[in-house]
Amino acid sequence: MPDYAFRPVRRDDLPMLAEWLRQPRVAAFWQDPDHQLALVTEDLDNPAMRQLIALHGDRPVGYAQHYPAHHWPAPHFAHLPSDAIAIDVFAAPAGFGHGGAWLRALGDLLLGQATVLVIDPDPENLRAIRAYRKAGFAGAHVALDAEGHPVRIMTRLR
Numbered sequence: 011m012p013d014y015a016f017r018p019v020r021r022d023d024l025p026m027l028a029e030w031l032r033q034p035r036v037a038a039f040w041q042d043p044d045h046q047l048a049l050v051t052e053d054l055d056n057p058a059m060r061q062l063i064a065l066h067g068d069r070p071v072g073y074a075q076h077y078p079a080h081h082w083p084a085p086h087f088a089h090l091p092s093d094a095i096a097i098d099v100f101a102a103p104a105g106f107g108h109g110g111a112w113l114r115a116l117g118d119l120l121l122g123q124a125t126v127l128v129i130d131p132d133p134e135n136l137r138a139i140r141a142y143r144k145a146g147f148a149g150a151h152v153a154l155d156a157e158g159h160p161v162r163i164m165t166r167l168r
Contacts, residue, residue: 016119018063030100038135039131039135058081066108085156095123097128109138113145125168130164131161132161149165
């Protein structure tokens, strides 16, 4: 399995992330790329949010953000332990096909800080669900998120 590394997102990454968010495979589930980029930009200054670029060698293959699952109102995470970490991800164009591997590597790192990781894809995002399974996540329960959208709750345990 190839090795993956992670580095913090920098402000000079924002144009690259905007390009990634406009890719049809990403935009289908991270709708309104301009709004999503504004949220990513705003979160750069939020100490609860950790934003990372996943690297395969020196090539960026994805974006991840992780945060305490109970930091923001998220009724679909209410049943999780207090140390749970929530993760959101999207792929770079060069990262399609790498998602399961780099997310597994990130999960391996994060499970040193928490007993459970959670990710909540759109139930229709079968490509992402397959990648999350490869990364060690499991779960088929569908719930409504804080905005009333259905999400599939998938967890990975320590």
